[in-house]
Amino acid sequence: MGRLLQPGAAIAVGLIFLVPIFWMLITSVASDADVFTFPPRLWPAWDFSNYAKAWGKSPWLTYFGNTVLIAGSVVLLVLITSLLAGFAFALMRFRGKGVLFLLVMSAMMVPQTVLLIPNFIMAQKLGWYDTYLIQIVPWGASVFGIFLLRQFFLTLPKELFEAAEMDGAGPLRMLFSVAAPLAAPSLVLVALNSFMGSWNAFVWPYIMTKSDAVRPIEVGLQAFYGTEGTDWTGLCAAVSFTTLPIIVLFLFLQKYFVTGVYGTQGSVRG
Amino acid sequence: MKTILQGKTAAASRTAASRGTSGLRSPVAYLFILPAMLIFLVFTIGPTIFTFVVSTFKWNWLNPDQNKFVGVANYQMLVDGSQDPPFAATLLTSGYFVSAMVVGGTAISLGLAMLLRQARRINVAARTAVFLAHVTPLVATSIVWVWIFNPRFGLANLVMSWFGIPNIDWLGNSRFAMPAVIIYSLWHEIGFTTVIFLGGLTTISTELSEAARLDGCNAWQEFWNVTFPQLRPVAIFVIVVSSVASLQAFTQFFMMTGGGPGFDTATLGFQLYQQAFVFRKTGYAAALAVVLFSITVALSILQLRTTRSLGRTV
Numbered sequence: 098m099g100r101l102l103q104p105g106a107a108i109a110v111g112l113i114f115l116v117p118i119f120w121m122l123i124t125s126v127a128s129d130a131d132v133f134t135f136p137p138r139l140w141p142a143w144d145f146s147n148y149a150k151a152w153g154k155s156p157w158l159t160y161f162g163n164t165v166l167i168a169g170s171v172v173l174l175v176l177i178t179s180l181l182a183g184f185a186f187a188l189m190r191f192r193g194k195g196v197l198f199l200l201v202m203s204a205m206m207v208p209q210t211v212l213l214i215p216n217f218i219m220a221q222k223l224g225w226y227d228t229y230l231i232q233i234v235p236w237g238a239s240v241f242g243i244f245l246l247r248q249f250f251l252t253l254p255k256e257l258f259e260a261a262e263m264d265g266a267g268p269l270r271m272l273f274s275v276a277a278p279l280a281a282p283s284l285v286l287v288a289l290n291s292f293m294g295s296w297n298a299f300v301w302p303y304i305m306t307k308s309d310a311v312r313p314i315e316v317g318l319q320a321f322y323g324t325e326g327t328d329w330t331g332l333c334a335a336v337s338f339t340t341l342p343i344i345v346l347f348l349f350l351q352k353y354f355v356t357g358v359y360g361t362q363g364s365v366r367g
Numbered sequence: 368m369k370t371i372l373q374g375k376t377a378a379a380s381r382t383a384a385s386r387g388t389s390g391l392r393s394p395v396a397y398l399f400i401l402p403a404m405l406i407f408l409v410f411t412i413g414p415t416i417f418t419f420v421v422s423t424f425k426w427n428w429l430n431p432d433q434n435k436f437v438g439v440a441n442y443q444m445l446v447d448g449s450q451d452p453p454f455a456a457t458l459l460t461s462g463y464f465v466s467a468m469v470v471g472g473t474a475i476s477l478g479l480a481m482l483l484r485q486a487r488r489i490n491v492a493a494r495t496a497v498f499l500a501h502v503t504p505l506v507a508t509s510i511v512w513v514w515i516f517n518p519r520f521g522l523a524n525l526v527m528s529w530f531g532i533p534n535i536d537w538l539g540n541s542r543f544a545m546p547a548v549i550i551y552s553l554w555h556e557i558g559f560t561t562v563i564f565l566g567g568l569t570t571i572s573t574e575l576s577e578a579a580r581l582d583g584c585n586a587w588q589e590f591w592n593v594t595f596p597q598l599r600p601v602a603i604f605v606i607v608v609s610s611v612a613s614l615q616a617f618t619q620f621f622m623m624t625g626g627g628p629g630f631d632t633a634t635l636g637f638q639l640y641q642q643a644f645v646f647r648k649t650g651y652a653a654a655l656a657v658v659l660f661s662i663t664v665a666l667s668i669l670q671l672r673t674t675r676s677l678g679r680t681v
Contacts, residue, residue, distance in 0.1 A: 104489045106482055111493035114500050117554065120522055121511045135534075136525050178403040185399035190392045197400060204407040206667040207415050208615045210636050211656040214421060214643050215414035235410035238403040258391065268395050297504040299618050304644060315506040319622065322510050329514050340507045347502045351495060354502060358562045 118344075125333035132329050147334040154325065155335070156309050160317035167232045167302075167313055168295035174237030175291040176284060182238075183246025184272045188258070205240040213304055220305055231305045232313070236295065242287040249283045250276055286357050289350060296343060314339050418656050426649035441654035450651065452630035452638070457655075460545075461614060461634040467549045468556065468613035473605050476557045477598075480564030481590070494565070501558030509622035512551040513538065516623075523547075541631040544624050548632055552619055556612065560605045567601030568594075607670040611663055635659050 123141045124132060125148070131138045185191070186198050216235065217226075225231040253276060261271045277284070299315045306312050312320075318339050325331055347354055422441050427433040445454040479497060483490040500508070515522045516537035524534045537547040571594065579589045595602075617636040620626060626633035626641060633641065639659060643652030 103482070104487075107489045107493040110479060110482065111496035114496045114554065114558075116522070117508065117511050117515060118499070118503075120515065121508075124514065133520055135520050136528065137520055137522060178406065181399040182403040185396045188391050189396035189399065191394065191396035194396075197404065200412070201403065201407060204411045206664050207411050208611075208636075208659055208663050210615055210617060210639050211418060211660045211663075212411060212414050213640070214649060214653055214656060215417040216410060217644075218417075218421075219414065235406065238406035243403060268391055268393065268399070271391070272399075293502065297506075299504075299506050300621070300640065304640075315504050318504075318510070319506050322506075322622070329517075329520075332510055333514065336507045336510050340503055343502060343504065344499065347499060348495075351498075355498065355562055358559060359566055 121333050121336055121340075124329055125337045127330055129330055144330075147330040148338060151321075151325075151331040151334040152338070154331070155317060155321045157314075157317065157335075157338075159309060160312060160314045163229075163311060164296060164313040164315075167229060168292050170229075170233045171236045171295045172288045172291045174233065175239045175242050176288060178238040179242030179246050179287055180272060180277055180280070180284075182243045184250055184268070184276060186243065187247040187250035188253075188276075189268065201240060201243055209301065213300065217304055225305075227306045227308055227311060229311055232298075232302050232311070235301075236291070239287065239291055241290055245283050245287055246280060249280050253279065285350075285353055289353050290357055293343075415660065418653050418660070421650060422653035422657050424650045424653075426653070428647045428649060437650065441650045444651055445654055445658070450642075450648075452633055454655075456630065457633060457635055457638045460630070460632065461636075463545055464549065464552075464616065464632075464634050465610055465613045467545075468552060468616075469606055469609045471549070471553055472556055472560055472609050472613075473602060475553065476560035476605065477564050477602065479557065479561045480568055481594075483561070483565065484568050494561070497561055498558035500554050501556065503555070505555065505618040506622060508555065509551065509619050512547075512554075513623055516547050538624055539628055541628050544628060544632050548619055548623050551623065552613070552616065555619075556609065560609060563605055563608075564598070564601060567598050571597040604670065607666055611666050611670070614659065614662060614666075 126144050127142045128144045131142050220226045220231045257275055258271050261275050297315060302313050302316050318335060321335055322332060423436060423438055425435040425437045444450050448455055483494050518534060518536040523537060527535060535543055537543045575593050576589055579593045615636045617640060620632055620634060620637040624632040626637045639652055639655045642648045642655060
């Protein structure tokens, strides 16, 4: 009995979790007449006009461009700050190292919602309200990234650095020509973690910006939902074309996504 | 995977401290940590302290010159229940959501991990499907689920109709709104916790399970007496992580219910946003933020302890 039961249950679980995605896709290619019936039509009508209709109603290209620019800048900053700090905390000796590392780790305990009010006040004072800067710079350092790279650098044999030092390399060269290339798999994890965080970000950019010119994709999608709240075929089309890039990325880099989960287990948050 | 699990850290950092070439013993280290420290100080640590300050003020949204120091008045408003919704109601709403997410999420993901434990092709595909839900953006899939919970044409009511249950106005009914958001949130979060349990399962001893089977244990006895005790540290980790995450949950409430109907789904995370940015009671919202921060810190300290014990078992 168990021989059939287990695979059957596994397939059922997989399908149940995919139902919302299927239904999103089916609705996105349904005609309006199909949508407003009960019981709902459960097979696709292949009406792709919803995509063109939804695409024409919002500045999606601007939103996509903003998201790519913001996520790309955040990833770049996070990689640099994590490499530098991770290297220092793993291999360099300096006064106050323990306390400073504790300070970094404590930053992850602060919920994002708690930071909204003070950062909003500060952003307005700085003139950073409604800019790319307020969406990039605060996320340019990641506890997850520093922690993960520190962990990796700790595993490197010290002979590696002694040899580099004989050649007269300073810490910066040791980091970028010896340690960083070896850390490539960890760097992919850190980059992916920050990229996903930026792509999925909502409440921060929603509060810190007001104009379409700087707003990212998820905030744009929320605005579209606000104005097209009952146009379900158009909405599902918009959800599909904004979400499929993430789904494709996930299917290609699944291994790294899953490893990232164990990474968060060590450091808690990215 | 193993290298990034907590296990190795303690031992490894000891050797790192005792080694180090002379070039690595330089004040340049401060320059290395400076960019990250600066960002944390300016945008995380400083603002956290500033939140405590704001919480003692009647903060004027438009004109900062009219900010008035009021001491603990904002905290008194929490206790005396003078605000709408009263703080106690917000805590209850949060408690409802958090406990459902923690109990439901832990039980279901542990069950799924046991089910999908063997690395067969079907199981790996099912794991992918479960984890896929977790990587989707909250804004995007919240919209899909609002459509699923549509009172007239939604998929949820189709399923209900199979059981002879008449149409439900899921998100507009104070009895069903929270369960609906919980169902969506479970769908979104379970992939993450299932993967954590699957990781835990790869580290536990199969010999003990085999011995138990030989001694005549049935599957259920073996799970409770052999497998689960070894998973306990992982389970504690999952419980703490889900409590922290669900306590702070915001986006799905913003998208699906707007805290309503009334304030029936206005959790602490949502109230913080609503009081600060909709009702513009900044000082009071900052007091809510301090409460949220304190609970999170308490849970995080608990978590650091369990991660440490997790490190020992892994």
